[in-house]
Amino acid sequence: MNKLKKIAATIAMAMITVFANAQDAAAEATDVMKTHGKIYVVMAVVIVIVLGLFIYLINLDRKIAKLEKE
Numbered sequence: 001m002n003k004l005k006k007i008a009a010t011i012a013m014a015m016i017t018v019f020a021n022a023q024d025a026a027a028e029a030t031d032v033m034k035t036h037g038k039i040y041v042v043m044a045v046v047i048v049i050v051l052g053l054f055i056y057l058i059n060l061d062r063k064i065a066k067l068e069k070e
């Protein structure tokens with residue numbers, strides 16, 4: 001079990017460095033999208049996807065509640 005903890009800690013530390021480096025690239029990509037006006041398209045798509053997921057989950061919850069009552 002101790003070996004598993006060491007492996008998990010190593011992977012976690014490696015992922016932290018990857019995320020730290022990715023933030024710089026993301027900032028540059030965001031600046032490029034802002035200058036071209038594409039950031040609004042990306043945000044609209046993200047909002048549509050999130051709203052779709054919420055609507056799906058609400059409908060699924062209603063169906064499950066209906067089945068539980070029966």
